Amino acid sequence: MKERWDRVLCYALLAIIAAPFLTMYVGFFLRAFGERMYLGILPKEFGFSNFRFLWEPIAWGLEQTTVWAALGNTLAFAITSGLVVTCICMLAGYALSRIEFRGKNFFLVLQLFLHAVPGQVLLIAVFFLLFYVKLLHKVPGVALARASLEIPLGIWMAKGFFDGIPWDVERSAMVDGCTRFQVWYRIFLPLVKPGIAAVFIWGFLFAWHDFIYAYTLLPGRVKLLSTLIQSLVATEVIDYGYLAALSLLYMLPPLLLFVFLQRALLRVPVFGGKGV
Amino acid sequence: MFREKLGRLALLAPFMGPGTLLIAFFYCVPVVLTLLIAFTDMGRTLQWHFIGWANFAKLFGVGARDPIVPRVITNTLVYVAGALPLTVIGGLLLAILSMRVHRGAGLFFRTVFFIPRAVPPVVWGFLWAWAFEGTPYGLFNGIRTAMGLPVVHWLIRYPMLIVILANGFLGISLAMLVFSSAIASIPRDLTRAAEVDGASEWQVARYVIVPMLKWPILTMTAWHLMSFLNSYVYIMLITGGGPYYATEVWALYGYHSAFSYYRYGYGASVMSLLVIVNLVLLLVVVRAFGMRRMLIRGKIEV
Numbered sequence: 001m002k003e004r005w006d007r008v009l010c011y012a013l014l015a016i017i018a019a020p021f022l023t024m025y026v027g028f029f030l031r032a033f034g035e036r037m038y039l040g041i042l043p044k045e046f047g048f049s050n051f052r053f054l055w056e057p058i059a060w061g062l063e064q065t066t067v068w069a070a071l072g073n074t075l076a077f078a079i080t081s082g083l084v085v086t087c088i089c090m091l092a093g094y095a096l097s098r099i100e101f102r103g104k105n106f107f108l109v110l111q112l113f114l115h116a117v118p119g120q121v122l123l124i125a126v127f128f129l130l131f132y133v134k135l136l137h138k139v140p141g142v143a144l145a146r147a148s149l150e151i152p153l154g155i156w157m158a159k160g161f162f163d164g165i166p167w168d169v170e171r172s173a174m175v176d177g178c179t180r181f182q183v184w185y186r187i188f189l190p191l192v193k194p195g196i197a198a199v200f201i202w203g204f205l206f207a208w209h210d211f212i213y214a215y216t217l218l219p220g221r222v223k224l225l226s227t228l229i230q231s232l233v234a235t236e237v238i239d240y241g242y243l244a245a246l247s248l249l250y251m252l253p254p255l256l257l258f259v260f261l262q263r264a265l266l267r268v269p270v271f272g273g274k275g276v
Numbered sequence: 277m278f279r280e281k282l283g284r285l286a287l288l289a290p291f292m293g294p295g296t297l298l299i300a301f302f303y304c305v306p307v308v309l310t311l312l313i314a315f316t317d318m319g320r321t322l323q324w325h326f327i328g329w330a331n332f333a334k335l336f337g338v339g340a341r342d343p344i345v346p347r348v349i350t351n352t353l354v355y356v357a358g359a360l361p362l363t364v365i366g367g368l369l370l371a372i373l374s375m376r377v378h379r380g381a382g383l384f385f386r387t388v389f390f391i392p393r394a395v396p397p398v399v400w401g402f403l404w405a406w407a408f409e410g411t412p413y414g415l416f417n418g419i420r421t422a423m424g425l426p427v428v429h430w431l432i433r434y435p436m437l438i439v440i441l442a443n444g445f446l447g448i449s450l451a452m453l454v455f456s457s458a459i460a461s462i463p464r465d466l467t468r469a470a471e472v473d474g475a476s477e478w479q480v481a482r483y484v485i486v487p488m489l490k491w492p493i494l495t496m497t498a499w500h501l502m503s504f505l506n507s508y509v510y511i512m513l514i515t516g517g518g519p520y521y522a523t524e525v526w527a528l529y530g531y532h533s534a535f536s537y538y539r540y541g542y543g544a545s546v547m548s549l550l551v552i553v554n555l556v557l558l559l560v561v562v563r564a565f566g567m568r569r570m571l572i573r574g575k576i577e578v
Binding site for chain 1: 284287288290291292294295296298299301302303305306307309310313322369370373374376377381385388389391395396397398399401402403405406407409413415416419445477499502503506507508509512513527530531534535540543544547550551554558
């Protein structure tokens with residue numbers, strides 16, 4: 001009996017804390033798909049007029065753009081960043097997992113520290129660095145800067161995946177006359193496909209979600225979806241339904257990517273003791 | 277000997293080279309550069325001259341004073357003092373509660389509280405700005421209007437509270453996940469034994485679970501202390517530091533000085549103090565936790 005009351009109390013507390021958030025999430029969806037709101041919160045009918053940015057240009061202030069331009073920019077930004085993170089972390093992760101060298105532990109701890117220091121604090125200096133190497137206001141340059149923020153933890157992730165592969169695989173390849181680089185390229189990369197997918201998602205997702213780097217380092221007319229939504233929020237007249245719909249579109253691609261790559265993520269190689 | 281070293285370097289270079297270069301370029305150089313720019317008068321034209329300690333003198337109120345600074349410092353203290361306990365205690369509470377209910381329900385509630393971290397910052401900022409909008413078009417004011425209550429100007433009357441909640445629940449989503457996976461790894465025997473001995477739910481939580489979670493709690497506290505000191509993006513998105521500097525925290529002030537008022541030198545001096553605070557905090561963390569322990573993490577990591 002007592003236990004039951006304890007459990008009811010748990011449910012009640014959780015429900016009370018969750019209620020405002022659930023209201024927010026549900027309200028968000030109602031707002032995105034609702035037309036002609038009743039009392040400002042409940043929709044009278046459902047429709048897709050809030051999604052009109054799909055076929056109309058988006059305007060804020062005196063400027064305008066299309067959602068497709070912003071989507072293209074965001075994709076270019078996030079994919080560049082994801083690829084950079086993947087290449088670098090897969091290389092460094094292998095070395096940190098397999099090759100002994102001095103300063104290895106220091107390097108690994110340093111990565112943890114760097115991950116703890118958010119890049120936002122260094123933004124002023126990054127601004128000038130990019131300015132001097134003439135990459136400021138260019139999508140690839142900013143993507144490179146953004147990618148570097150995810151490298152520290154990405155390296156740890158990649159190292160974890162390499163650590164999971166038995167030494168025998170490598171030894172037999174080396175005996176057969178592979179160089180280190182060939183071992184990495186021919187033997188390991190195919191084996192850590194799930195790791196590649198995970199690290200790529202890591203780099204891609206954070207760049208896709210990024211706001212402050214794009215907002216500060218890209219010129220105002222080159223809009224990513226994040227900065228586009230922010231500039232619509234910052235205008236005088238805010239159409240919340242429209243913004244909710246745009247936010248939904250913004251959140252969709254990472255979800256799709258995750259669903260597509262989930263198979264790769266789950267396809268972890270299975271090792272028998274012999275004959276790999 | 278030398279040849280062997282060279283061979284080793286040639287072996288390592290293709291693997292470690294690109295990562296080391298990028299990290300050096302975008303982490304190490306910016307740290308030094310921030311400290312250097314802090315001593316210049318770099319402004320809108322990007323011309324600069326070294327001006328010694330003038331920026332810091334202004335910051336500390338020696339000679340020319342910056343009237344905003346005391347306010348910013350108070351804001352930062354209030355913000356961290358509010359958001360940090362909310363994150364750690366709230367995360368712990370939600371983790372314990374959601375591990376006590378049925379499996380499916382626990383998963384549901386954890387998902388609800390993890391959403392803040394899963395959605396992009398801009399969307400989370402938009403959600404809060406919309407929910408607490410001061411007109412009937414905002415979510416909560418819409419509900420209030422529907423119930424016949426007057427409209428409350430949340431973002432003007434309680435800006436700091438809203439900023440603390442919005443950031444605190446972001447922290448909670450990570451802390452809750454870390455704590456609940458740590459709780460899941462506590463052997464059931466321990467809690468069972470305590471229950472058999474007649475401990476109440478509260479006593480089990482207080483004397484069995486919390487002591488076992490010492491390490492995750494310490495990590496999360498240190499982690500979020502730094503995160504709250506450094507982060508300004510969500511505040512920028514929800515209130516923009518306003519109304520009239522009511523939510524302008526230290527890091528946001530640095531950002532605004534540089535990119536809104538184009539006083540890059542001054543902004544860099546604000547940020548460089550933050551960089552120094554970070555370095556000191558990291559040293560404290562290393563002293564407290566030990567280098568070795570940092571390397572062997574896992575088990576309770578998500």
